Amino acid sequence: xxxxxxxxxxxxxxxxxxxxxxxxxxxxxxxxxxxxxxxxxxxxxxxxxxxxxxxxxxxxxxxxxxxxxxxxxxxxxxxxxxxxxxxxxxxxxxxxxxxxxxxxxxxxxxxxxxxxxxxxxxxx
Numbered sequence: 001x002x003x004x005x006x007x008x009x010x011x012x013x014x015x016x017x018x019x020x021x022x023x024x025x026x027x028x029x030x031x032x033x034x035x036x037x038x039x040x041x042x043x044x045x046x047x048x049x050x051x052x053x054x055x056x057x058x059x060x061x062x063x064x065x066x067x068x069x070x071x072x073x074x075x076x077x078x079x080x081x082x083x084x085x086x087x088x089x090x091x092x093x094x095x096x097x098x099x100x101x102x103x104x105x106x107x108x109x110x111x112x113x114x115x116x117x118x119x120x121x122x123x124x
Contacts, residue, residue: 006040006042006047006120007120007121008047008098008118008119008120008121009119009121010098010118011094011097011098014094014097014098015094015098015118017090017091017094018091018094018095018102018116019049021087021088021090021091022051022091022114022116023036023038023051024087025051025087025088025114026051026052026053026055026112026114027053029053029055029056029057029111029112030053030054030055030056030111031054031055031056034053034054034055034111035053035054036051036052036053036054037050037051037052037053038050038051038052039052042120043117045119045120046100046117046118046119046120047117047118047119047120048115048116048117049115049116049117049118050113050114050115051113051114051115052111052112052113052114053111053112053113054110054111055111055112056108056109056111057106057107057108057109057110057111057112058104058106058108058112059108060108063104063106066088066104067088067089067092067102067103067104088102088114091116095116095117095118098118098119099118099119100116100117100118100119101116101117102114102115102116103115103116
């Protein structure tokens with residue numbers, strides 16, 4: 001369950017788009033009955049938001065293509081929905097406009113975790 005006491009300064013609409021896209025992707029690439037875990041934490045001066053799914057994961061050879069602007073990458077969800085990776089590129093741009101970082105960890109067949117960091121207004 002995301003913490004409600006963590007605060008960042010940012011463009012609410014753009015950050016909401018990041019949030020919605022990461023959740024939508026987690027749903028798209030999860031199998032029926034799978035789980036999606038969302039968490040937030042503070043690490044130093046940063047808020048870390050994590051969206052983890054138990055879905056199909058990303059092939060090792062495709063991982064390095066995913067967040068690169070010059071690489072066209074198409075993938076398919078668990079119900080054969082087509083994904084272009086453009087939503088993730090927008091998320092990356094929006095997070096970077098806030099001086100943050102977007103990254104992921106994935107294992108094919110076991111799911112993916114997408115994370116982003118933003119500067120915290122409050123610290124632990």
